[in-house]
Amino acid sequence: MSHRITLIPGDGIGPEVTAAARTVGEATGVSLEWEVVEAGEATIRSQGTPLPDDVLASIRKNRVALKGPITTPIGGGFRSVNVALRQQLDLYASVRPARAIAGEGTRFPETDLIVVREATEGLYSGVEHWVDRDHTAAESVAVITRKASDRIVRFAFELAKRERRRRVTAVHKANIMKTTGALFQTAFREIAAKFPEIPSDERLIDNMCMQLAKKPEEYDVIVTTNLFGDILSDLCAGLAGGLGVAPGALYGETLAVFEPVHGSAPKYAGQDRADPVAEILCLELLLRHLGETEAADRVFRAVWETIAEKKVVTYDLALPGYTTRPVSPSTCSAMAKEIARKIPDVRLDTPLPKPRGAPASVSDAALEA
Numbered sequence: 001m002s003h004r005i006t007l008i009p010g011d012g013i014g015p016e017v018t019a020a021a022r023t024v025g026e027a028t029g030v031s032l033e034w035e036v037v038e039a040g041e042a043t044i045r046s047q048g049t050p051l052p053d054d055v056l057a058s059i060r061k062n063r064v065a066l067k068g069p070i071t072t073p074i075g076g077g078f079r080s081v082n083v084a085l086r087q088q089l090d091l092y093a094s095v096r097p098a099r100a101i102a103g104e105g106t107r108f109p110e111t112d113l114i115v116v117r118e119a120t121e122g123l124y125s126g127v128e129h130w131v132d133r134d135h136t137a138a139e140s141v142a143v144i145t146r147k148a149s150d151r152i153v154r155f156a157f158e159l160a161k162r163e164r165r166r167r168v169t170a171v172h173k174a175n176i177m178k179t180t181g182a183l184f185q186t187a188f189r190e191i192a193a194k195f196p197e198i199p200s201d202e203r204l205i206d207n208m209c210m211q212l213a214k215k216p217e218e219y220d221v222i223v224t225t226n227l228f229g230d231i232l233s234d235l236c237a238g239l240a241g242g243l244g245v246a247p248g249a250l251y252g253e254t255l256a257v258f259e260p261v262h263g264s265a266p267k268y269a270g271q272d273r274a275d276p277v278a279e280i281l282c283l284e285l286l287l288r289h290l291g292e293t294e295a296a297d298r299v300f301r302a303v304w305e306t307i308a309e310k311k312v313v314t315y316d317l318a319l320p321g322y323t324t325r326p327v328s329p330s331t332c333s334a335m336a337k338e339i340a341r342k343i344p345d346v347r348l349d350t351p352l353p354k355p356r357g358a359p360a361s362v363s364d365a366a367l368e369a
């Protein structure tokens with residue numbers, strides 16, 4: 001059976017990493033038919049909007065999309081395409097798995113978390129304004145509804161049940177945010193009571209950040225509101241090996257869009273240098289969503305083996321401190337070809353090797369190199 005999928009290459013490194021995902025997709029043997037539509041900087045120039053109607057129409061028609069990152073114009077009157085896409089298609093559940101791959105590039109090789117973030121409301125509702133004419137004060141409204149809180153919490157528990165996860169933790173700030181925080185907290189407690197077989201607990205956002213930085217292996221599924229989820233998913237991506245390897249998915253009632261946690265990294269655009277793994281793991285999640293489980297397993301295994309082997313990896317996985325031996329960095333396209341080459345031969349009948357735990361200690365300066 002052939003699957004028709006909307007493909008949005010996006011801006012900056014987007015075209016390179018989505019091309020890498022297509023290379024890997026072809027190697028799976030699954031019949032994937034890509035409907036390519038443009039959004040972002042190119043369509044601002046050609047059509048005066050970063051999110052043309054044909055993009056929304058294509059996703060509504062195909063129900064599944066693979067997306068590259070899109071640059072958010074600073075000023076200029078355009079809202080974030082990413083926020084607009086989530087709101088207009090009601091993609092309410094942003095799911096970001098953070099799993100250390102082969103124990104590489106992380107101080108926390110046991111990390112295996114999933115952040116489930118409400119993606120349509122909260123402080124990203126776009127309700128903000130200047131209070132005075134001189135722009136010396138501003139207000140931003142956090143919209144939290146019972147309906148959206150219920151459905152994201154239910155989504156998290158159903159995901160935990162389906163994927164046999166250990167626990168669901170709600171993250172909020174209900175001690176200070178007495179209405180919005182408390183509403184989310186109440187929704188969590190009431191829905192949690194309907195899933196007595198799944199242990200659950202709560203953390204305040206500030207305490208959660210400290211706990212994750214110390215012992216991420218103690219947490220499992222985290223469910224939270226929009227802004228806290230945005231921050232926590234980057235934090236968890238860092239724990240699991242960095243933005244270059246962090247995939248994400250957006251789910252609505254009937255639609256699904258798969259996009260990496262990272263942005264368009266404009267400084268690497270056109271250099272064939274970016275890490276393709278995050279976008280390739282988005283393809284893996286997409287294949288799972290389509291029911292192509294074996295192909296998805298093969299993609300994950302091939303990524304794991306390529307990273308564990310460290311022969312053909314991009315710069316971020318070849319940094320000193322991320323590897324026990326010198327590795328010369330490969331290109332984005334070469335790494336994609338290596339992952340694709342491995343796909344037919346990966347073994348699915350053996351457990352993944354336990355992560356070794358690379359001696360990661362990388363300075364911020366090295367990461368930004």
Ligand code: NAD
Pocket residue numbers: 013017068069070071072073082243244259260261262263264265266267273274275276278316367368
């Ligand atoms: P970014 O994720 O693009 O880049 C931050 C740094 O992370 C980069 O300098 C680079 O060192 C590293 N990095 C990111 N992806 C990488 C990859 N695949 N391989 C190797 N290194 C990688 O974040 P930013 O600089 O804050 O944002 C750039 C633009 O992207 C902004 O306009 C922002 O609004 C947009 N953005 C879009 C999305 C999205 O489309 N979903 C998400 C985040 C940011």
